[in-house]
Amino acid sequence: MQLTIKIITFTSIIISTILVSSSNSWLLAWLSLELNTMAILPLISKTKHPRAIEATTKYFLTQATASCLLLLSSTINAWLTGTWSITQMSNQLPSTIMLIALTMKMGTVPTHFWLPEVMQGTTLKTALLISTWQKIAPIILMYSTSNHTPPNIVLTMGLLSSSFGGWAGMNQTQLRKTLAYSSIANMGWTLLTLTTEPKTSLINIFTYIIITIPVFFLMALTSTKTLQDMTTTWTTSPTASTVLAILLLSTAGLPPLTGFMPKLLILEELVTQSLTPAAITATTASLLSLVFYLRIMYLTTLLNPPCSSTSTTKWRQNTRGTLSIGLTPTAATTLIALPTLLL
Incomplete structure (x- = not known):
């Protein structure tokens, strides 16, 4: 082009x-x-x-x-x-x-x-654009009409999205499809508080965008597209392999990483609105998403030397400066934002 x-x-x-x-x-x-x-x-x-x-x-x-x-x-x-x-x-x-x-x-x-x-x-770059930037315009319109949106329908769609996104993502071996179902699950979390506390929904979606950007950058940097490629990411860049594992844990919402903050706020709002069953359902659905996040992290980190690799080692590739420039600030924000807020 x-x-x-x-x-x-x-x-x-x-x-x-x-x-x-x-x-x-x-x-x-x-x-x-x-x-x-x-x-x-x-x-x-x-x-x-x-x-x-x-x-x-x-x-x-x-x-x-x-x-x-x-x-x-x-x-x-x-x-x-x-x-x-x-x-x-x-x-x-x-x-x-x-x-x-x-x-x-x-x-x-x-x-x-x-x-x-x-x-x-x-x-990968276009997939990054679809899963991040293309969601900004619709979510702004939903935020503008949140006062008149049917709350029961929104809550049902949020619970279904978070559950189905985690359930369907467990069967995938292609990372782009896995991240697509991760996007569906995170959009479900965004919808949960859209009618009651829309600002929390905005925090969740923009936090997800900040976390997703370095994940796609690392995949493009290491030419990783499948789960099998994850087993040899360390041959391309050990540092990128470690950062990618931490980013996946942050996406899963494990404390004290940044991804835990919006999920905690959403659960707190659901309990405040006397929607404890919905909060329990959303928390259970997040465990489904945690399964494929941990599987990717396992293939990324626990198969490093001196452990045996399950596939052929890739040749070390030269890192591209443009990706590194975009990766550094977004990855740092993803990893340290929540501890800074807690302090």
């Missing part, structure tokens, strides 16, 4: 997200989401592989369906209230349709089936 096309594409993605975050009209938000969708399609299909074309088609059809539902919801709301304002979603019907449209764009249960296939069919 030429440099000019890359600049135009990334500029369109950034501007569209900023427009969605700052808009007060559903029409402007819808147009910005369409611009965002059209801008990322060339990035998904740039590898010229049938799997990439399939992923592009699935992404386009899913996002187009979600945009149609969003436009339908905003039109019904404008018909009922006489305004296109985002904050005026007082009727339950358009609020429910809007919730389905936004969760479809983010990839949560029951509209999650496109996310693992799309992330598996594209490159």
Whole structure:
């Protein structure tokens, strides 16, 4: 892909997200989401592989369906209230349709089936973009309409997403699919407190984004795509292998790492709202996610020398400076943010 096309594409993605975050009209938000969708399609299909074309088609059809539902919801709301304002979603019907449209764009249960296939069919950098930046615009819209969102539906979708994300991730051997189901599980945690304490939901999703960025950077740095590749990560970079293991523990939400902070806040809010059964269910579902996080960490760290490796050793590769520059601050923030807050 030429440099000019890359600049135009990334500029369109950034501007569209900023427009969605700052808009007060559903029409402007819808147009910005369409611009965002059209801008990322060339990035998904740039590898010229049938799997990439399939992923592009699935992404386009899913996002187009979600945009149609969003436009339908905003039109019904404008018909009922006489305004296109985002904050005026007082009727339950358009609020429910809007919730389905936004969760479809983010990839949560029951509209999650496109996310693992799309992330598996594209490159690591594009998969990073889909699992992090592409979630900002929908979550901002959900935050803006959180006062009118049906709480029972949101809570049910959150519990289903956290449970299914952990359950389905245990059977995966491809790291991109594993991280896709991890994204689904973390989106479930975000939805749990969206109606009662939306600021906590924002803390959770942005913490997840900060943790996910160095994970993808390390995978790209070590050319790691499968669980079998994890067994020989130490031959490429022992330091990257150790940091990746700690990042996975942080994603799982183990104290005292950063990933534990938003989960603790969410559980505290659920108990405060007398939703203790939901808190217990979410905690149990997080144990399912912990299984595949620990499996990846085991393959990363416990098979280092002098232990035996289960696959052929890779040649040591030269580290790329651009990835290292982006990796250092994000990994440091992921590892030390919670201890700093506790002090």
